[in-house]
Amino acid sequence: MKTMRVLALEDARRMAAAAESEARQNGWNVSIAICDAGGYPIWLQRMDAAPIMSAMVAPDKARACVLSGKPSKVYEDMVNQGRIAALSMPVVPLEGGEPIYDDQQVIGAVGVSGVQAGQDAQVARAGVAALDGADHLHKGRQA
Template sequence: MRTRAALTLSDVKQIAAAAEAEAVQRGWQVSIAVCDEGGHLLWLQRMDGAPPMSAAVAPEKARTCVLARKPSKTFEDMVNNGRYAALRMPVVPLEGGEMIVVDGDCIGAVGVSGVKAGEDAQVARAGVAAIQASIAF
């Protein structure tokens, strides 16, 4: 057996606070979701003014990352490049989900929804950076 890192509630709160701070600084109203390595939701917040649908989309972006061990943008790119079969996968093919990688293991993900795709991803990456984790293997 080997030992792996795992997100704590303290980590999740740090991630969410940093992501929220990035969104506030930019004047963006978003929903922020954090899930564990199995895709189980640990945190969800919808900022005042964020679109109601963003609260459903953000957790799915995070879940997409941990299931596929890839950023959710990977699937958006697949669809945009004509690989429409990706639409049948159990993932959300929209940018804005980023993995949380520690010591080469994906230990969770952050999903953000509510603004432009690249801006969602920027907010998610700010959350990951808050705990000195990486977004890639």
């Protein structure tokens, strides 16, 4: 059996604060969702003036990352390159979701929605980066 680390609420708070800071520095109003390794929400916040629908889309972007182990942009790219069959997959094919890894194993994800796709992803990456250097968690991307 494998031993797997799990995200704690304090981890989610740290990531959400970093993501919110990135959004505020750029004048972006977004929703930020953080989910665990099962794709279930640990954290959801919608900043003032963020689009209402963003609070539904952000958790779906995070869930897509957990299910696939890849950033949600992978699926947006598939659709944009003509592979419309990707629309029938159980993931949201929109950029803005970033997985969180511990020793090459997905332990959760950050999903952001509310601004342009690349901006959503920038905010999500800022959230994930908040765990970099934490002595209890080692982020590493799969090849």
